[in-house]
Amino acid sequence: xxxxxxxxxxxxxxxxxxxxxxxxxxxxxxxxxxxxxxxxxxxxxxxxxxxxxxxxxxxxxxxxxxxxxxxxxxxxxxxxxxxxxxxxxxxxxxxxxxxxxxxxxxxxxxxxxxxxxxxxxxxxxxxxxxxxxxxxxxxxxxxxxxxxxxxxxxxxxxxxxxxxxxxxxxxxxxxxxxxxxxxxxxxxxxxxxxxxxxxxxxxxxxxxxxxxxxxxxxxxxxxxxxxxxxxxxxxxxxxxxxxxxxxxxxxxxxxxxxxxxxxxxxxxxxxxxxxxxxxxxxxxxxxxxxxxxxxxxxxxxxxxxxxxxxxxxxxxxxxxxxxxxxxxxxxxxxxxxxxxxxxxxxxxxxxxxxxxxxxxxxxxxxxxxxxxxxxxxxxxxxxxxxxxxxxxxxxxxxxxxxxxxxxxxxxxxxxxxxxxxxxxxxxxxxxxxxxxxxxxxxxxxxxxxxxxxxxxxxxxxxxxxxxxxxxxxxxxxxxxxx
Numbered sequence: 001x002x003x004x005x006x007x008x009x010x011x012x013x014x015x016x017x018x019x020x021x022x023x024x025x026x027x028x029x030x031x032x033x034x035x036x037x038x039x040x041x042x043x044x045x046x047x048x049x050x051x052x053x054x055x056x057x058x059x060x061x062x063x064x065x066x067x068x069x070x071x072x073x074x075x076x077x078x079x080x081x082x083x084x085x086x087x088x089x090x091x092x093x094x095x096x097x098x099x100x101x102x103x104x105x106x107x108x109x110x111x112x113x114x115x116x117x118x119x120x121x122x123x124x125x126x127x128x129x130x131x132x133x134x135x136x137x138x139x140x141x142x143x144x145x146x147x148x149x150x151x152x153x154x155x156x157x158x159x160x161x162x163x164x165x166x167x168x169x170x171x172x173x174x175x176x177x178x179x180x181x182x183x184x185x186x187x188x189x190x191x192x193x194x195x196x197x198x199x200x201x202x203x204x205x206x207x208x209x210x211x212x213x214x215x216x217x218x219x220x221x222x223x224x225x226x227x228x229x230x231x232x233x234x235x236x237x238x239x240x241x242x243x244x245x246x247x248x249x250x251x252x253x254x255x256x257x258x259x260x261x262x263x264x265x266x267x268x269x270x271x272x273x274x275x276x277x278x279x280x281x282x283x284x285x286x287x288x289x290x291x292x293x294x295x296x297x298x299x300x301x302x303x304x305x306x307x308x309x310x311x312x313x314x315x316x317x318x319x320x321x322x323x324x325x326x327x328x329x330x331x332x333x334x335x336x337x338x339x340x341x342x343x344x345x346x347x348x349x350x351x352x353x354x355x356x357x358x359x360x361x362x363x364x365x366x367x368x369x370x371x372x373x374x375x376x377x378x379x380x381x382x383x384x385x386x387x388x389x390x391x392x393x394x395x396x397x398x399x400x401x402x403x404x405x406x407x408x409x410x411x412x413x414x415x416x417x418x419x420x421x422x423x424x425x426x427x428x429x430x431x432x433x434x435x436x437x438x439x440x441x442x443x444x445x446x447x448x449x450x451x452x453x454x455x456x457x458x459x460x461x462x463x464x465x466x467x468x469x470x471x472x473x474x475x476x477x478x479x480x481x482x
Contacts, residue, residue: 058093192223
Protein backbone atom coordinates (compact mmCIF):
# COMPACT_ATOMS: atom_id res chain seq x y z
CA UNK A 1 0.00 0.00 0.00
CA UNK A 2 1.42 3.38 -1.04
CA UNK A 3 -0.72 6.47 -0.44
CA UNK A 4 0.15 10.14 -0.91
CA UNK A 5 -1.25 13.01 1.15
CA UNK A 6 -0.94 16.73 0.36
CA UNK A 7 -1.95 19.77 2.38
CA UNK A 8 -2.46 17.87 5.65
CA UNK A 9 0.60 19.28 7.47
CA UNK A 10 -0.33 21.53 10.39
CA UNK A 11 2.91 22.09 12.29
CA UNK A 12 6.66 21.51 12.03
CA UNK A 13 8.79 21.47 15.19
CA UNK A 14 12.40 20.54 14.63
CA UNK A 15 12.42 16.99 13.25
CA UNK A 16 8.73 16.39 14.00
CA UNK A 17 6.02 16.95 11.40
CA UNK A 18 2.39 17.03 12.59
CA UNK A 19 -0.41 16.10 10.15
CA UNK A 20 -4.16 15.78 10.20
CA UNK A 21 -5.09 12.12 10.03
CA UNK A 22 -6.95 11.57 6.77
CA UNK A 23 -6.33 7.83 6.28
CA UNK A 24 -5.64 4.64 8.20
CA UNK A 25 -1.94 4.02 8.75
CA UNK A 26 0.16 1.98 11.17
CA UNK A 27 2.44 3.12 13.96
CA UNK A 28 6.14 3.05 12.97
CA UNK A 29 5.23 2.82 9.25
CA UNK A 30 7.81 4.32 6.89
CA UNK A 31 7.01 7.52 5.00
CA UNK A 32 8.67 9.73 2.42
CA UNK A 33 8.38 13.49 3.01
CA UNK A 34 8.94 16.04 0.24
CA UNK A 35 9.10 19.74 0.99
CA UNK A 36 9.06 22.70 -1.32
CA UNK A 37 12.63 21.94 -2.40
CA UNK A 38 11.49 18.60 -3.84
CA UNK A 39 14.08 16.61 -1.91
CA UNK A 40 12.79 13.28 -0.50
CA UNK A 41 13.32 12.73 3.20
CA UNK A 42 12.88 9.45 5.02
CA UNK A 43 10.59 9.37 8.04
CA UNK A 44 8.36 7.17 10.15
CA UNK A 45 5.07 7.55 12.02
CA UNK A 46 5.87 8.13 15.69
CA UNK A 47 2.40 8.75 17.16
CA UNK A 48 -1.24 8.48 16.09
CA UNK A 49 -4.56 9.53 17.58
CA UNK A 50 -8.04 9.92 16.11
CA UNK A 51 -7.38 13.31 14.53
CA UNK A 52 -3.63 13.76 14.12
CA UNK A 53 -0.40 11.88 13.49
CA UNK A 54 3.22 12.74 14.24
CA UNK A 55 6.01 11.92 11.81
CA UNK A 56 9.68 11.74 12.76
CA UNK A 57 11.64 13.19 9.83
CA UNK A 58 15.01 11.45 9.77
CA UNK A 59 16.86 14.14 7.83
CA UNK A 60 17.17 17.91 8.03
CA UNK A 61 13.84 19.75 7.75
CA UNK A 62 15.50 22.94 6.52
CA UNK A 63 13.74 24.28 3.43
CA UNK A 64 10.40 22.62 4.14
CA UNK A 65 7.17 24.64 4.02
CA UNK A 66 3.89 23.30 5.38
CA UNK A 67 1.74 24.30 2.41
CA UNK A 68 3.95 22.49 -0.09
CA UNK A 69 4.76 19.39 2.00
CA UNK A 70 3.77 16.06 0.46
CA UNK A 71 3.85 12.83 2.47
CA UNK A 72 3.92 9.42 0.86
CA UNK A 73 3.01 6.46 3.07
CA UNK A 74 4.74 3.17 2.26
CA UNK A 75 2.38 0.96 4.25
CA UNK A 76 5.20 -0.99 5.92
CA UNK A 77 7.73 -0.45 8.73
CA UNK A 78 11.22 0.80 8.01
CA UNK A 79 13.48 -1.92 6.62
CA UNK A 80 17.12 -2.28 5.61
CA UNK A 81 17.94 -3.71 2.17
CA UNK A 82 21.05 -5.73 2.87
CA UNK A 83 23.39 -8.29 1.36
CA UNK A 84 26.71 -10.09 1.97
CA UNK A 85 28.65 -7.14 0.55
CA UNK A 86 27.99 -5.08 3.69
CA UNK A 87 31.37 -5.93 5.22
CA UNK A 88 34.08 -3.38 4.53
CA UNK A 89 31.51 -0.66 3.84
CA UNK A 90 30.63 2.60 5.62
CA UNK A 91 27.01 3.75 6.11
CA UNK A 92 25.28 6.74 7.62
CA UNK A 93 22.79 6.43 10.47
CA UNK A 94 19.95 5.18 8.25
CA UNK A 95 21.88 2.60 6.25
CA UNK A 96 22.89 4.64 3.20
CA UNK A 97 26.35 4.07 1.74
CA UNK A 98 28.66 7.05 2.35
CA UNK A 99 32.06 5.63 1.37
CA UNK A 100 31.79 6.58 -2.31
CA UNK A 101 31.35 2.98 -3.44
CA UNK A 102 28.39 1.32 -5.17
CA UNK A 103 25.14 0.52 -3.42
CA UNK A 104 24.83 -2.82 -1.64
CA UNK A 105 23.33 -5.60 -3.75
CA UNK A 106 20.27 -6.43 -1.64
CA UNK A 107 19.65 -10.10 -0.84
CA UNK A 108 17.29 -9.59 2.07
CA UNK A 109 14.99 -6.89 3.42
CA UNK A 110 15.47 -6.78 7.20
CA UNK A 111 13.04 -4.94 9.52
CA UNK A 112 15.03 -2.48 11.60
CA UNK A 113 13.05 -3.24 14.76
CA UNK A 114 14.46 -6.76 14.79
CA UNK A 115 13.53 -10.28 13.92
CA UNK A 116 10.81 -11.89 16.01
CA UNK A 117 12.76 -14.08 18.43
CA UNK A 118 11.04 -16.83 20.40
CA UNK A 119 12.52 -16.79 23.94
CA UNK A 120 12.30 -20.58 24.01
CA UNK A 121 14.63 -20.72 21.00
CA UNK A 122 17.40 -18.87 22.84
CA UNK A 123 20.50 -20.85 23.79
CA UNK A 124 22.73 -19.98 26.74
CA UNK A 125 25.66 -17.72 25.75
CA UNK A 126 29.05 -19.41 25.94
CA UNK A 127 32.53 -19.43 24.36
CA UNK A 128 35.21 -16.90 25.20
CA UNK A 129 35.85 -13.81 23.05
CA UNK A 130 39.43 -12.56 23.37
CA UNK A 131 39.55 -8.76 23.13
CA UNK A 132 43.26 -8.26 23.78
CA UNK A 133 42.44 -6.20 26.90
CA UNK A 134 43.75 -7.93 30.05
CA UNK A 135 41.22 -6.47 32.48
CA UNK A 136 38.43 -7.81 30.26
CA UNK A 137 39.88 -11.14 29.13
CA UNK A 138 41.31 -12.17 32.49
CA UNK A 139 39.02 -10.47 35.02
CA UNK A 140 35.68 -9.81 33.25
CA UNK A 141 35.57 -12.09 30.24
CA UNK A 142 33.26 -11.35 27.32
CA UNK A 143 31.22 -14.37 26.23
CA UNK A 144 29.80 -15.02 22.78
CA UNK A 145 26.11 -14.03 22.78
CA UNK A 146 26.48 -11.73 25.81
CA UNK A 147 25.42 -8.09 26.13
CA UNK A 148 28.07 -6.28 28.17
CA UNK A 149 28.11 -2.46 28.50
CA UNK A 150 31.11 -0.25 29.14
CA UNK A 151 30.46 2.67 31.51
CA UNK A 152 32.76 5.58 30.74
CA UNK A 153 32.83 9.32 31.37
CA UNK A 154 33.38 12.48 29.39
CA UNK A 155 37.01 12.78 28.28
CA UNK A 156 37.95 9.17 29.06
CA UNK A 157 39.53 7.13 26.24
CA UNK A 158 36.52 4.93 25.43
CA UNK A 159 36.77 5.71 21.70
CA UNK A 160 40.34 4.42 21.61
CA UNK A 161 39.34 1.36 23.61
CA UNK A 162 36.42 0.64 21.26
CA UNK A 163 38.67 0.78 18.21
CA UNK A 164 41.29 -1.47 19.82
CA UNK A 165 38.68 -4.06 20.77
CA UNK A 166 37.28 -3.96 17.22
CA UNK A 167 40.79 -4.43 15.82
CA UNK A 168 41.93 -7.26 18.11
CA UNK A 169 38.77 -9.15 19.13
CA UNK A 170 38.68 -12.77 18.06
CA UNK A 171 37.08 -16.08 18.96
CA UNK A 172 39.57 -18.54 20.43
CA UNK A 173 39.29 -22.22 19.53
CA UNK A 174 38.31 -24.35 22.46
CA UNK A 175 41.04 -26.50 24.02
CA UNK A 176 40.49 -29.81 22.19
CA UNK A 177 41.88 -31.97 24.99
CA UNK A 178 39.63 -30.53 27.72
CA UNK A 179 36.18 -31.06 26.26
CA UNK A 180 33.49 -32.83 28.14
CA UNK A 181 31.80 -35.73 26.40
CA UNK A 182 28.96 -34.69 24.09
CA UNK A 183 25.53 -34.57 25.71
CA UNK A 184 22.65 -36.88 24.86
CA UNK A 185 20.81 -36.57 21.60
CA UNK A 186 18.41 -33.67 21.62
CA UNK A 187 20.42 -31.60 24.10
CA UNK A 188 21.10 -27.94 23.41
CA UNK A 189 23.28 -27.46 20.37
CA UNK A 190 26.48 -25.49 20.78
CA UNK A 191 27.88 -23.32 17.98
CA UNK A 192 31.49 -24.33 17.53
CA UNK A 193 32.69 -27.87 17.93
CA UNK A 194 35.62 -29.08 19.98
CA UNK A 195 38.89 -27.58 18.86
CA UNK A 196 37.12 -25.62 16.15
CA UNK A 197 38.92 -22.54 14.86
CA UNK A 198 36.18 -20.02 15.37
CA UNK A 199 38.06 -16.90 14.29
CA UNK A 200 38.88 -15.71 10.79
CA UNK A 201 36.12 -15.06 8.30
CA UNK A 202 33.40 -16.30 10.66
CA UNK A 203 34.03 -13.50 13.19
CA UNK A 204 32.99 -10.02 12.09
CA UNK A 205 32.33 -6.59 13.63
CA UNK A 206 29.41 -4.21 13.34
CA UNK A 207 30.55 -0.82 14.65
CA UNK A 208 28.07 2.03 15.17
CA UNK A 209 29.07 5.57 16.14
CA UNK A 210 25.97 7.36 17.48
CA UNK A 211 25.94 11.16 17.57
CA UNK A 212 29.72 11.40 17.18
CA UNK A 213 31.62 14.55 16.06
CA UNK A 214 33.21 14.63 12.61
CA UNK A 215 36.71 14.12 14.02
CA UNK A 216 35.62 11.05 16.01
CA UNK A 217 33.91 9.57 12.96
CA UNK A 218 37.06 10.05 10.91
CA UNK A 219 39.12 8.55 13.76
CA UNK A 220 36.95 5.42 13.75
CA UNK A 221 37.21 5.03 9.98
CA UNK A 222 40.95 5.70 9.79
CA UNK A 223 41.86 3.54 12.78
CA UNK A 224 39.86 0.52 11.62
CA UNK A 225 41.39 0.86 8.17
CA UNK A 226 44.95 1.11 9.50
CA UNK A 227 44.46 -1.92 11.74
CA UNK A 228 43.15 -3.97 8.83
CA UNK A 229 39.83 -4.46 10.62
CA UNK A 230 37.65 -2.45 8.25
CA UNK A 231 37.40 -5.31 5.74
CA UNK A 232 35.59 -7.44 8.34
CA UNK A 233 33.56 -4.53 9.71
CA UNK A 234 30.29 -2.86 8.78
CA UNK A 235 30.71 0.74 9.99
CA UNK A 236 27.68 2.97 10.73
CA UNK A 237 28.35 6.65 11.45
CA UNK A 238 25.66 8.99 12.78
CA UNK A 239 27.14 12.47 13.16
CA UNK A 240 26.35 14.95 15.90
CA UNK A 241 25.06 17.31 13.19
CA UNK A 242 22.48 14.76 12.00
CA UNK A 243 18.86 14.82 13.06
CA UNK A 244 18.10 13.58 16.58
CA UNK A 245 15.39 11.33 15.14
CA UNK A 246 18.00 9.72 12.88
CA UNK A 247 20.07 9.01 15.98
CA UNK A 248 17.26 6.82 17.31
CA UNK A 249 17.49 4.57 14.26
CA UNK A 250 21.27 4.16 13.97
CA UNK A 251 21.57 1.29 16.49
CA UNK A 252 18.52 -0.35 14.92
CA UNK A 253 20.01 -0.32 11.43
CA UNK A 254 23.33 -1.59 12.85
CA UNK A 255 21.64 -4.41 14.77
CA UNK A 256 19.59 -5.37 11.71
CA UNK A 257 22.85 -5.75 9.79
CA UNK A 258 24.25 -7.82 12.66
CA UNK A 259 21.18 -10.08 12.72
CA UNK A 260 21.54 -10.68 9.00
CA UNK A 261 25.22 -11.57 9.34
CA UNK A 262 24.62 -13.76 12.40
CA UNK A 263 21.36 -15.56 11.76
CA UNK A 264 21.26 -15.55 7.95
CA UNK A 265 24.95 -15.95 7.04
CA UNK A 266 26.01 -17.88 10.15
CA UNK A 267 28.75 -15.50 11.31
CA UNK A 268 29.75 -14.64 14.86
CA UNK A 269 29.13 -10.91 15.21
CA UNK A 270 30.43 -8.47 17.80
CA UNK A 271 28.38 -5.25 17.80
CA UNK A 272 30.04 -2.17 19.29
CA UNK A 273 27.66 0.74 19.94
CA UNK A 274 29.09 4.09 21.02
CA UNK A 275 27.79 6.33 22.53
CA UNK A 276 24.45 5.10 23.92
CA UNK A 277 24.18 8.24 26.05
CA UNK A 278 23.76 10.24 22.82
CA UNK A 279 20.96 7.86 21.85
CA UNK A 280 19.20 8.39 25.19
CA UNK A 281 19.59 12.17 24.98
CA UNK A 282 18.01 12.08 21.51
CA UNK A 283 15.16 9.98 22.88
CA UNK A 284 14.57 12.58 25.60
CA UNK A 285 14.62 15.40 23.04
CA UNK A 286 12.14 13.72 20.72
CA UNK A 287 9.90 12.69 23.63
CA UNK A 288 9.80 16.28 24.89
CA UNK A 289 8.95 17.56 21.38
CA UNK A 290 6.00 15.18 21.28
CA UNK A 291 4.72 16.55 24.58
CA UNK A 292 5.12 13.31 26.53
CA UNK A 293 5.20 13.42 30.33
CA UNK A 294 8.83 13.18 31.49
CA UNK A 295 10.17 10.86 34.17
CA UNK A 296 13.54 10.88 35.99
CA UNK A 297 15.79 13.74 34.83
CA UNK A 298 13.44 14.46 31.92
CA UNK A 299 13.79 11.06 30.24
CA UNK A 300 10.60 9.35 29.08
CA UNK A 301 9.11 6.71 31.35
CA UNK A 302 9.65 4.08 28.68
CA UNK A 303 13.44 4.52 28.58
CA UNK A 304 13.94 1.10 30.17
CA UNK A 305 11.76 -0.77 27.67
CA UNK A 306 13.21 1.20 24.75
CA UNK A 307 16.78 0.25 25.71
CA UNK A 308 15.65 -3.35 26.19
CA UNK A 309 14.44 -3.50 22.57
CA UNK A 310 18.07 -2.86 21.57
CA UNK A 311 20.05 -4.84 24.13
CA UNK A 312 17.85 -7.93 23.98
CA UNK A 313 18.67 -8.40 20.30
CA UNK A 314 21.95 -10.02 21.38
CA UNK A 315 22.14 -13.75 21.94
CA UNK A 316 22.41 -17.25 20.51
CA UNK A 317 19.60 -19.22 18.84
CA UNK A 318 19.28 -22.97 18.81
CA UNK A 319 19.79 -24.40 15.36
CA UNK A 320 21.62 -21.27 14.12
CA UNK A 321 25.37 -21.31 13.67
CA UNK A 322 25.86 -17.57 14.11
CA UNK A 323 25.74 -15.53 17.32
CA UNK A 324 25.32 -11.84 18.17
CA UNK A 325 27.33 -10.24 20.98
CA UNK A 326 26.93 -6.63 22.12
CA UNK A 327 29.47 -4.28 23.68
CA UNK A 328 27.64 -1.01 24.26
CA UNK A 329 29.56 2.05 25.42
CA UNK A 330 27.95 4.92 27.32
CA UNK A 331 29.30 8.00 29.08
CA UNK A 332 27.91 8.56 32.56
CA UNK A 333 26.83 12.21 33.02
CA UNK A 334 28.99 13.71 35.80
CA UNK A 335 30.50 10.20 36.28
CA UNK A 336 27.28 9.27 38.12
CA UNK A 337 26.76 5.52 37.92
CA UNK A 338 23.32 6.05 39.49
CA UNK A 339 22.17 8.21 36.56
CA UNK A 340 19.10 6.73 34.78
CA UNK A 341 21.08 5.72 31.67
CA UNK A 342 23.75 3.49 33.34
CA UNK A 343 21.29 2.50 36.06
CA UNK A 344 18.70 1.08 33.66
CA UNK A 345 21.37 -0.33 31.35
CA UNK A 346 22.81 -2.35 34.23
CA UNK A 347 19.41 -3.94 34.91
CA UNK A 348 19.03 -5.09 31.30
CA UNK A 349 22.55 -6.26 30.49
CA UNK A 350 24.76 -8.97 31.97
CA UNK A 351 27.28 -6.91 33.92
CA UNK A 352 29.29 -3.77 33.24
CA UNK A 353 32.85 -2.61 32.63
CA UNK A 354 33.60 0.65 34.46
CA UNK A 355 36.32 3.11 33.46
CA UNK A 356 38.00 5.11 36.23
CA UNK A 357 38.87 8.80 35.96
CA UNK A 358 41.39 8.41 38.77
CA UNK A 359 43.28 5.69 36.91
CA UNK A 360 43.19 7.78 33.73
CA UNK A 361 44.69 10.76 35.54
CA UNK A 362 47.53 8.52 36.72
CA UNK A 363 48.33 7.57 33.14
CA UNK A 364 46.99 4.01 33.30
CA UNK A 365 45.49 2.79 30.03
CA UNK A 366 42.97 1.32 29.67
CA UNK A 367 41.66 2.82 32.91
CA UNK A 368 39.36 -0.11 33.77
CA UNK A 369 38.39 -0.25 37.45
CA UNK A 370 37.98 -3.98 38.07
CA UNK A 371 36.30 -3.61 41.48
CA UNK A 372 32.89 -2.30 40.29
CA UNK A 373 33.21 -4.15 36.98
CA UNK A 374 31.42 -7.45 36.46
CA UNK A 375 30.74 -9.98 33.73
CA UNK A 376 27.86 -12.15 34.94
CA UNK A 377 28.41 -14.74 32.19
CA UNK A 378 32.17 -15.08 32.66
CA UNK A 379 31.71 -18.45 34.37
CA UNK A 380 29.85 -19.75 31.28
CA UNK A 381 32.69 -18.98 28.87
CA UNK A 382 35.86 -19.69 30.84
CA UNK A 383 37.49 -22.61 32.62
CA UNK A 384 38.73 -25.97 31.40
CA UNK A 385 36.16 -26.25 28.61
CA UNK A 386 36.71 -22.83 27.04
CA UNK A 387 39.99 -21.18 28.12
CA UNK A 388 42.18 -22.71 30.85
CA UNK A 389 41.23 -24.76 33.94
CA UNK A 390 42.98 -22.29 36.29
CA UNK A 391 41.56 -19.13 34.69
CA UNK A 392 38.53 -18.66 37.03
CA UNK A 393 40.57 -19.24 40.22
CA UNK A 394 43.30 -16.86 39.08
CA UNK A 395 40.76 -14.13 38.29
CA UNK A 396 39.07 -14.61 41.66
CA UNK A 397 42.35 -14.43 43.58
CA UNK A 398 43.51 -11.32 41.71
CA UNK A 399 40.18 -9.62 42.42
CA UNK A 400 40.33 -10.49 46.13
CA UNK A 401 43.92 -9.31 46.44
CA UNK A 402 43.25 -6.03 44.64
CA UNK A 403 40.18 -5.40 46.82
CA UNK A 404 42.37 -5.94 49.90
CA UNK A 405 44.95 -3.53 48.44
CA UNK A 406 42.23 -0.88 48.07
CA UNK A 407 41.34 -1.30 51.75
CA UNK A 408 44.98 -1.04 52.78
CA UNK A 409 45.33 2.22 50.83
CA UNK A 410 42.56 3.73 52.92
CA UNK A 411 44.24 2.50 56.09
CA UNK A 412 47.63 3.87 54.95
CA UNK A 413 46.09 7.30 54.38
CA UNK A 414 45.17 7.32 58.08
CA UNK A 415 48.10 5.66 59.88
CA UNK A 416 50.82 6.06 57.24
CA UNK A 417 52.83 3.35 55.50
CA UNK A 418 55.11 3.02 58.56
CA UNK A 419 52.14 1.95 60.67
CA UNK A 420 51.18 -0.94 58.40
CA UNK A 421 51.92 -4.59 59.08
CA UNK A 422 54.30 -6.40 56.73
CA UNK A 423 51.46 -8.24 54.98
CA UNK A 424 49.59 -4.98 54.42
CA UNK A 425 52.69 -3.37 52.92
CA UNK A 426 52.95 -6.25 50.46
CA UNK A 427 49.32 -5.77 49.52
CA UNK A 428 49.99 -2.06 49.03
CA UNK A 429 52.84 -2.89 46.65
CA UNK A 430 50.63 -5.47 44.94
CA UNK A 431 47.94 -2.85 44.25
CA UNK A 432 50.43 -0.53 42.56
CA UNK A 433 51.96 -3.36 40.53
CA UNK A 434 48.50 -4.61 39.54
CA UNK A 435 47.60 -1.22 38.05
CA UNK A 436 50.93 -0.49 36.40
CA UNK A 437 51.73 -3.99 35.12
CA UNK A 438 48.48 -5.90 34.61
CA UNK A 439 45.81 -3.23 34.10
CA UNK A 440 48.02 -0.88 32.07
CA UNK A 441 49.06 -2.07 28.63
CA UNK A 442 50.39 -0.48 25.46
CA UNK A 443 49.53 -3.33 23.09
CA UNK A 444 47.12 -6.24 22.85
CA UNK A 445 47.82 -9.36 24.91
CA UNK A 446 46.74 -12.95 24.54
CA UNK A 447 44.99 -14.62 27.46
CA UNK A 448 48.13 -16.66 28.15
CA UNK A 449 50.22 -13.49 28.43
CA UNK A 450 47.66 -11.94 30.78
CA UNK A 451 47.59 -15.05 32.98
CA UNK A 452 51.39 -15.13 33.15
CA UNK A 453 51.42 -11.55 34.47
CA UNK A 454 48.74 -12.45 37.00
CA UNK A 455 50.70 -15.42 38.39
CA UNK A 456 53.82 -13.24 38.66
CA UNK A 457 51.97 -10.61 40.69
CA UNK A 458 50.52 -13.19 43.06
CA UNK A 459 53.95 -14.69 43.69
CA UNK A 460 54.85 -11.54 45.66
CA UNK A 461 52.12 -12.18 48.24
CA UNK A 462 52.38 -14.53 51.23
CA UNK A 463 51.34 -18.06 50.25
CA UNK A 464 48.92 -18.32 53.18
CA UNK A 465 47.01 -15.32 51.77
CA UNK A 466 46.21 -17.07 48.47
CA UNK A 467 42.98 -18.60 49.76
CA UNK A 468 41.24 -18.68 46.36
CA UNK A 469 43.87 -21.03 44.89
CA UNK A 470 44.30 -24.74 45.48
CA UNK A 471 47.57 -26.24 46.70
CA UNK A 472 48.09 -27.74 43.26
CA UNK A 473 47.65 -24.35 41.57
CA UNK A 474 50.07 -22.70 43.99
CA UNK A 475 52.61 -25.46 43.41
CA UNK A 476 52.25 -25.28 39.62
CA UNK A 477 52.24 -21.53 39.11
CA UNK A 478 53.61 -19.79 42.23
CA UNK A 479 56.25 -21.97 43.89
CA UNK A 480 57.96 -22.76 40.56
CA UNK A 481 58.77 -19.10 39.99
CA UNK A 482 62.26 -17.84 40.89
